[in-house]
Amino acid sequence: MPLLxxxxxxxxxxxxxxxxxxxxxxxxxxxxxxxxxxxVSVFDHTGIVTRNFCKPLEYYSEVHTFxxxxxxxxQLALDYAVEAVENCLSSAQISKGEVTDLIFISTTxxxxxxxxxxxxxxxRLNRHVNRMSIFGLGCGGGVSGYAKACTLAKAxxxxxVLLVAVELCSLTFLRDxxxxxxxxxxxxxxxxxxxxxxxxxxxxSGKEGKSIRFSGNESKLYYDSQDVMGWEFTDHGFxxxxxxxxxAIILExxxxxxxxxxxxxxxxxxxxxxxxxxPGGMKVLAAYEKALNMEGIxxxxxxxxxxxxxxxxxxxxxxxxxxxxxxxxxxxYGLMMSMGPGFSCEMVxxxxxx
Numbered sequence: 001m002p003l004l005x006x007x008x009x010x011x012x013x014x015x016x017x018x019x020x021x022x023x024x025x026x027x028x029x030x031x032x033x034x035x036x037x038x039x040v041s042v043f044d045h046t047g048i049v050t051r052n053f054c055k056p057l058e059y060y061s062e063v064h065t066f067x068x069x070x071x072x073x074x075q076l077a078l079d080y081a082v083e084a085v086e087n088c089l090s091s092a093q094i095s096k097g098e099v100t101d102l103i104f105i106s107t108t109x110x111x112x113x114x115x116x117x118x119x120x121x122x123x124r125l126n127r128h129v130n131r132m133s134i135f136g137l138g139c140g141g142g143v144s145g146y147a148k149a150c151t152l153a154k155a156x157x158x159x160x161v162l163l164v165a166v167e168l169c170s171l172t173f174l175r176d177x178x179x180x181x182x183x184x185x186x187x188x189x190x191x192x193x194x195x196x197x198x199x200x201x202x203x204x205s206g207k208e209g210k211s212i213r214f215s216g217n218e219s220k221l222y223y224d225s226q227d228v229m230g231w232e233f234t235d236h237g238f239x240x241x242x243x244x245x246x247x248a249i250i251l252e253x254x255x256x257x258x259x260x261x262x263x264x265x266x267x268x269x270x271x272x273x274x275x276x277x278x279p280g281g282m283k284v285l286a287a288y289e290k291a292l293n294m295e296g297i298x299x300x301x302x303x304x305x306x307x308x309x310x311x312x313x314x315x316x317x318x319x320x321x322x323x324x325x326x327x328x329x330x331x332x333y334g335l336m337m338s339m340g341p342g343f344s345c346e347m348v349x350x351x352x353x354x
Contacts, residue, residue: 001213001351002153002161002198006092007322008084009315010193014056018048018310024057047282052309054080054168054191066237069171073109077166077193078118084195085123085162092197096123098160101130101152105145105165105314107138107231107341108172108238119164138229139278140340141165141314142194143217146321147348149198150214157202164195167313172231172238188281189240192312194319212325212334215349218261222253225343246280247287249343254291258335261347273330274352275299278317278338279306288337301327314340328354 054076064072081104089096102125104116111118114133119125130152137144142165149163169189198214228246232239262268269292279285279302289299301323309319317338324334334350 001215002150002159002200003214004196004212004321004325005094005199006088006197007318007325008087008091008195009319009322010052010080010084012052012054012080012191014053016051016053016057018051020057021051024060028061047303047307048310049307050309051190052192052312053170055170060170060173066235069237070109073168073171074111074115074118076168076171077106077109077111077115078122080193081115081119081164081166081195082122084193085119085164088162088195088197094160094197096125099125099129099162100156100159101132101149101161103132103134103145103149103152103161103163105134105137105141105163106167107136107141107313108167108169110135115166116164136341137314137346138340139280139311139313139316140338140342140344140346142278142317143336143338143346143348144219144340145314146196146198146318146336147214147217147219147346149196150217150348153198153200154214157200159198159200160203161198162195163198163318164193165315165318166193167191167315169311169313172240174234174236174239188311190310190312192309192315192319194315194322196318196321211351211353212321212329213351213353215333215351216265217346217348218264219347220257220345221342222249222344225249226341228341228343229339230341246339246343247283250284250287250339251291253345254288254337257345258292258337258347262335262349265349267333267349269293271333272335273332274324274334274350275302276317276320276324276334276336276350277302279303279320280311280339281306284339314338324352 116131149161153159228243336348
């Protein structure tokens with residue numbers, strides 16, 4: 001079974017306290033939004049202490065065109081993706097010439113040639129690396145991307161698959177958009193970059209020690225739910241769209257989705273020792289706990305990532321996975337899970353052994 005050989009994440013130099021972001025947002029909106037005093041309280045209900053930002057706060061007070069924002073995305077995404085990949089390969093003691101596949105995941109910027117091509121060119125990876133660039137999976141992209149990396153490694157036992165996820169959500173902030181959704185988005189989203197190395201059976205044959213291995217995955221799209229989460233593409237850039245009804249969707253569907261998926265593997269929720277979930281927010285975490293009858297400690301690492309990084313779209317669940325990989329886990333099964341635009345659910349089953 002495909003093995004998670006290494007994983008790395010980026011802590012940006014402009015990591016900022018939530019209260020500082022709150023005051024900054026209040027000052028930005030105070031002259032244009034009469035109810036800003038009431039709206040700013042949303043910052044206090046997120047459970048966030050610090051936010052992972054790719055730019056200093058001063059950057060967001062200026063109006064930037066979509067062209068300027070996207071140019072920043074390409075440059076920063078490339079620089080930090082390369083840093084994450086180099087750290088990952090170094091940790092795995094794998095040379096860049098051994099990489100066989102590269103998957104790039106993002107929903108917050110556009111590039112053609114795609115970012116995977118730019119990474120290969122910058123790092124001088126093997127020019128025959130198989131490439132896959134995926135846009136639009138949003139918060140579901142981390143789990144979906146990980147499943148795709150493992151599928152490639154399963155198909156080719158000698159594979160060395162790089163999964164790179166970059167989400168620079170803060171660059172999509174629209175300075176002159178005074179809508180509630182833009183304000184709420186400013187209170188919830190942050191930036192993240194993560195890289196994983198997944199290797200096939202022959203490559204990892206004979207290696208001992210801690211292992212996190214892929215056991216299967218499942219995707220589900222809920223019909224007629226396209227308006228729950230996504231982007232509206234405007235002349236000025238990406239405008240965030242998300243529904244307050246997401247926790248209700250989780251409560252209605254997740255228990256059935258998880259039990260159905262696990263039953264195909266002869267398992268139940270009680271067999272899962274490690275829950276590696278995307279933390280969409282406090283209400284989302286509470287909905288997961290209620291839907292799956294979990295104790296609060298089950299999502300402790302997920303909650304810690306939310307508290308100190310916040311929602312970084314597709315990269316967030318990989319930060320949670322990195323936390324399990326570096327800080328430890330229980331022997332047994334692990335479940336990765338996230339919800340994303342579509343509206344959709346992504347799940348990966350892992351076998352985890354110390």
